[in-house]
Structures are given as C-alpha cells and as structure tokens.
Amino acid sequence: MPDKTTRRLLMVLAASLLLSSCSTSDRGRAARDFYPRWEQGVGAPEAADFMKVVVPAGAAEVNGAVQVNPQEDVYLLSFVTDAKKAVQIAEDLRSEKPLRTKTVDLPPDQELFGHLGLPEPQTLKGARWAGVCPPCVKDHRRGSVQWIDIYVYDMSDGKARVYLHAF
Structure with missing residues (x-):
C-alpha cells in the first residue's frame, strides 16, 4: 500500500x-x-490581393471583408465600375463558361454580402454569374484560391456592380 x-x-x-x-x-x-467571424481591420485591399483582382481606377463603393472559418476563409469584394470593365474582370478569371443569368429558386444559404450592407447578388433579378476553380483552369496567379464566384449586376448609366466571393 x-x-x-x-x-x-x-x-x-x-x-x-x-x-x-x-x-x-x-x-x-x-x-x-x-466561428464564423468577420476579421477586424481587413477589407477590400486584402480581398483583392487574395483573389489577384485589380479594382479598376475610379471604381466607386469599393468594399470587402474576410470571414474567418475553421477550414477555409471567405473573401468578399464588391465595387461599382463601368459595365465593360466589369465584364473584363469576369473574363480575366478564365471561367470555362461566360457570364450568364442564373435562375435562383431558393434563397441563399447564408448572408455574406449583407455584412457589407449589400443585397445578396443571387437575389438580384438579371444578375449574371460565372464561377471558376483557378487550379482547375491552371490559373497560376491564383494558386491559393480554390473557387471564385463573380456576379455582375447592371445598373443605370452604363455602370455595373461587381460582386466577388472566393475561398
């Protein structure tokens, strides 16, 4: 004992x-x-850098955010620019299919762009969408990006709002 x-x-x-x-x-x-939580002090410059997207000079209402998650962080970027430039940004992503109108039957799973004070792009009637897996299309500029969604919503006066969502 x-x-x-x-x-x-x-x-x-x-x-x-x-x-x-x-x-x-x-x-x-x-x-x-x-989790999830919104990273403080991080915005459009960091989101644009992650996506390797250049926000056009003169773009208005530039806003971005990063949502921190246990596995993959979500990067959001939105701005208003010339409609022609918006299409060029979409083309630069090298999606296998061009921008197209996407019919949405259900509301989005979660509100992401609401954090930026914007409506979710998939709820906007007439918004065009393209999605791309940069590694799948061998876009080495975006090697750390698994997926990018782009929505282009045409506004008045030849302007368009660009929504980018990446992880």
Whole structure:
C-alpha cells in the first residue's frame, strides 16, 4: 500500500488531469462557437490581393471583408465600375463558361454580402454569374484560391456592380 505522501500526490495528479480535461473541452467548445467571424481591420485591399483582382481606377463603393472559418476563409469584394470593365474582370478569371443569368429558386444559404450592407447578388433579378476553380483552369496567379464566384449586376448609366466571393 502506498504511503500517505504518495497517495496525496496521486490524488493531486488525478484532480489536475480531471481539471485539464474539462478545461480542454471548454476551450474546444469556445473555439467552435467563435466561428464564423468577420476579421477586424481587413477589407477590400486584402480581398483583392487574395483573389489577384485589380479594382479598376475610379471604381466607386469599393468594399470587402474576410470571414474567418475553421477550414477555409471567405473573401468578399464588391465595387461599382463601368459595365465593360466589369465584364473584363469576369473574363480575366478564365471561367470555362461566360457570364450568364442564373435562375435562383431558393434563397441563399447564408448572408455574406449583407455584412457589407449589400443585397445578396443571387437575389438580384438579371444578375449574371460565372464561377471558376483557378487550379482547375491552371490559373497560376491564383494558386491559393480554390473557387471564385463573380456576379455582375447592371445598373443605370452604363455602370455595373461587381460582386466577388472566393475561398
């Protein structure tokens, strides 16, 4: 039978193991509850840099954000530019299919662009869409980007709002 000092040490060890296992599960739960979250102080420049998209000179209402997630961060970028430039940006993404109107039967799974104070692009009647997997089309400029969605919504006076969503 262990002596009194050994028993005390074993009890302290058991108690510390029990406490550490409880605190680890609390930290795990807290980490899960912390996602998704919007990265503070990060906006359009960082989103454009990640996507390797150049915002045209003179573009208005330039806004962006990064949503931090456990596996893949989501990058958002939106701006208003000349309609012709908007189409050129879409073409530069090298999608296998050109911009096309996309019929949406269901509301979006989540609101992302709402964080920027904008309606979700897939809810806008007449918005054109293209999607591309940069690694699939061998676009080495965007090697760290798995997917980019672009929506172009034509406005008045030859302007268009560009919505870019990437991860």
